[in-house]
Each structure stands twice: as C-alpha cells, then as structure tokens.
Amino acid sequence: MKKIHYPEDRTAFEYSYWQIFKESGLQTEWTRLRRKLIAWSDSPDKSTIYPDQIQDVICGKYEILVDIYLDYKKIKKNKIGDAEWVTLETDLFSLFSYNASKEDHSHAFQPEIAEFFMGHAVELELHVCHYCELAYVNAYGFSGVFKDFGRFLKNATEGDIRHYIRRADGNPYSDRIIGDVVELQKKYSEKQITEAFNNIGPWGGKEPKKSETIAAKLRNHFDLDHFLPKSQCPIVGLSLYNLVPSCAVCNEKLKGADEIGGDDRAKWLTLSPTSDSYSFDKEVSIAIEPTPTDFKTKETPEKYRLAFSPKANKYEPIIREFLLEERYNYHKCEALRLHDLLVDYPKTRIKMIKDVFKGSKTEKEIENDIFGVEYNQAYHRCFSKMYSDIFQAHYKQDC
Numbered sequence: 001m002k003k004i005h006y007p008e009d010r011t012a013f014e015y016s017y018w019q020i021f022k023e024s025g026l027q028t029e030w031t032r033l034r035r036k037l038i039a040w041s042d043s044p045d046k047s048t049i050y051p052d053q054i055q056d057v058i059c060g061k062y063e064i065l066v067d068i069y070l071d072y073k074k075i076k077k078n079k080i081g082d083a084e085w086v087t088l089e090t091d092l093f094s095l096f097s098y099n100a101s102k103e104d105h106s107h108a109f110q111p112e113i114a115e116f117f118m119g120h121a122v123e124l125e126l127h128v129c130h131y132c133e134l135a136y137v138n139a140y141g142f143s144g145v146f147k148d149f150g151r152f153l154k155n156a157t158e159g160d161i162r163h164y165i166r167r168a169d170g171n172p173y174s175d176r177i178i179g180d181v182v183e184l185q186k187k188y189s190e191k192q193i194t195e196a197f198n199n200i201g202p203w204g205g206k207e208p209k210k211s212e213t214i215a216a217k218l219r220n221h222f223d224l225d226h227f228l229p230k231s232q233c234p235i236v237g238l239s240l241y242n243l244v245p246s247c248a249v250c251n252e253k254l255k256g257a258d259e260i261g262g263d264d265r266a267k268w269l270t271l272s273p274t275s276d277s278y279s280f281d282k283e284v285s286i287a288i289e290p291t292p293t294d295f296k297t298k299e300t301p302e303k304y305r306l307a308f309s310p311k312a313n314k315y316e317p318i319i320r321e322f323l324l325e326e327r328y329n330y331h332k333c334e335a336l337r338l339h340d341l342l343v344d345y346p347k348t349r350i351k352m353i354k355d356v357f358k359g360s361k362t363e364k365e366i367e368n369d370i371f372g373v374e375y376n377q378a379y380h381r382c383f384s385k386m387y388s389d390i391f392q393a394h395y396k397q398d399c
C-alpha cells in the first residue's frame with residue numbers, strides 16, 4: 001500500500017547494510033552452493049541469475065531477487081524428492097539464516113537486520129505498516145522478540161550465544177565459558193535460567209547484571225516481512241530489497257509464506273512495496289460508497305462502506321491478501337467524520353474564517369487545522385492515504 005522510501009544514495013545505503021554480513025565469511029559457502037544451482041538450472045541466463053558475489057544477492061535490486069526466486073522454484077519442482085536437493089536446500093537455509101532455529105547452530109541475522117532498519121528509520125520514513133497503513137511499526141522492545149532474556153537464552157543456538165554474549169570490549173568469551181552457558185539450557189527452565197546465568201563465569205554477581213546489558217542491546221525490533229517468502233527460497237532470506245516493515249497482523253496472521261505473485265514475474269515486480277514499479281497510491285483510491293448525499297453520514301453509517309476503487313485494478317491481490325476492505329471498513333467512522341467536516345466547512349466558509357484571522361493564517365493552514373490531511377501525510381500517520389483520497393475526491397466534486 002505504501003511504497004518504501006529508500007534513501008537517495010542507494011550505494012551508501014546498500015554498503016551500510018552489507019557491513020552486517022561482510023565479516024561472516026558467507027562467500028566461500030555461496031560459491032560452492034551456487035555451482036550446484038547453476039548445474040541444475042535450465043535457464044540460459046543461469047550464471048547471471050545467481051550472482052557470483054553473495055553481496056549482490058544480499059544487496060541486489062529487487063528485480064534480481066525475483067529472477068533468483070522464480071528460477072529456484074523451477075529447479076525445486078524438477079528436483080522434488082531428490083536427496084541431493086534436500087541437502088542443498090538445508091545448506092542454503094543455514095547460509096541465509098534469518099531466524100535462529102534449535103537444530104541449526106549457525107548465527108541468525110534477524111536482530112542486526114532489525115537494528116539496521118531502526119538505525120535508518122528516519123531516511124526510510126518508517127512509521128506505519130507498508131501493507132495496510134493501519135498500524136504503527138515503532139520499536140516495541142526486546143520483549144517483542146523474545147518475551148524476556150530467559151526465553152532468549154533458553155532458545156538461543158550456540159551460534160547466537162557466542163555472538164551476543166561477549167566481553168564488555170566486544171571480544172568473544174572462551175569456548176569453556178560459552179560451553180557453561182549452553183549447559184544452562186539443559187539444567188534450567190525459562191524462568192530460572194536468567195538467575196543462574198547472572199551467577200556464572202567472569203560476570204557472576206556483578207552489577208549491572210550481564211543479562212540486562214545484553215537485553216539492552218537486543219531491544220529494538222519490529223516485523224519485517226519477506227515479500228518473496230524465504231521458506232520457499234532461502235536465498236532471498238537476508239536480501240535488503242525483500243524486506244517490508246509491516247505490522248504483526250499483516251506479516252504473521254495474513255501473509256505468512258503466501259506467494260502473492262505466483263509464477264508471474266510481472267506480478268511480483270508490481271506488487272512489492274520494495275519494487276521501483278510499485279504504484280498502489282496512483283492506481284487505487286479509497287472512497288466512500290455510495291457517494292454520500294447526506295450532510296451527516298456519521299449518523300447513518302450503515303448506508304455507507306469504504307471501497308478500494310476501481311474494482312478491477314492490478315493491486316487486487318494485495319487488497320485481498322491483507323483484507324484491506326474489511327479492515328478499513330472497521331474504521332469507517334474515521335472516513336465519515338472527515339466527509340462530514342468537509343461538508344460543514346466548504347471553501348466559502350474557510351474564506352470567512354480566514355477573514356477572522358486577519359491574515360495571520362492562510363486558507364490552506366485553516367484547512368489543515370480542521371481536516372488534518374497534510375499533517376497526517378507529513379507525519380506519516382495511520383489512514384493517511386484514506387484521508388487524502390477522500391479529501392481530494394470531495395474537492396474534485398466541489399469544482
């Protein structure tokens with residue numbers, strides 16, 4: 001619904017994202033796995049589809065990711081049930097590891113990726129969910145990720161323990177100390193493990209507690225949806241231009257691993273808010289139907305509904321996937337309220353108010369004070385497209 005606003009200087013932005021991964025030594029494994037993918041792909045462009053450098057997969061433009069995704073799915077179809085394929089896919093999952101899993105001891109990058117988006121929140125204009133504009137995506141703390149330190153520690157992989165539990169100067173602890181922490185997972189429950197952890201090793205009994213300093217580092221998080229589902233193609237699991245800041249309802253409850261673009265390249269390119277071709281705002285508008293003739297629509301809300309129009313538009317799959325009509329209609333009163341205000345304060349009345357202000361406010365400023373449409377856009381508030389569409393439709397009618 002809302003296109004992601006990337007910084008002007010994409011090169012610097014991508015370079016800064018790459019810093020998360022550059023020391024992780026992913027290239028060697030990618031070179032090995034890429035060779036297999038190329039051997040199994042039928043595409044004449046296979047050596048360009050799978051870039052030689054892993055950096056070009058992680059920071060590559062969204063179009064590159066779509067090509068990888070579609071070719072990968074084709075190979076997968078042909079190789080179904082093949083043991084070699086199962087091994088390759090497992091290796092790819094641990095190479096492009098976004099979430100930590102118990103079985104996999106590799107390091108998961110999700111916390112650093114979330115931190116990166118937080119660090120660029122102003123440039124990226126991260127405020128509302130990019131799929132629905134119905135919820136804010138502000139950082140909601142460590143508890144949003146792991147509930148608490150105990151849950152993190154009980155479920156962390158050895159790789160994560162090694163990565164997050166470090167000396168104050170950032171250097172790693174010895175294998176023996178890491179081993180002691182891993183041992184705690186077997187002995188203690190989620191409730192007891194934090195206390196036991198704070199009493200071991202070189203940090204035992206010190207203030208502030210070790211668990212608190214680590215939790216403070218992990219505090220920022222919000223949902224990042226993989227537009228091309230990583231469960232279908234692990235290669236796009238860490239890619240910058242596959243990540244959409246979204247609310248938990250859109251990400252977890254509604255979209256999950258759904259493949260909105262199917263096998264259609266053009267569809268994938270049109271529908272992702274990370275794509276240069278994304279134009280939801282231009283193609284679709286939110287309107288009150290039927291066009292109100294009442295002055296006080298708020299008094300008879302049952303006569304109206306909010307519709308995404310025109311009915312047939314290329315963003316239908318998005319409107320359906322994220323239940324936008326249903327969810328917006330739940331908040332219909334917001335739209336009706338604005339409509340009624342627009343009726344109560346036509347241009348002629350705004351002009352009269354302007355006279356009262358004796359030149360200290362322009363008509364535009366008064367409009368903004370009353371209707372708040374510009375404010376909602378400038379401050380990236382929820383419903384800002386809906387307000388703006390209703391406002392514009394009203395003035396079109398007025399003229």
Ligand SMILES: [Zn+2]
Pocket residue numbers: 129130131132133134135246247248249250251
């Ligand atoms: Zn949402």
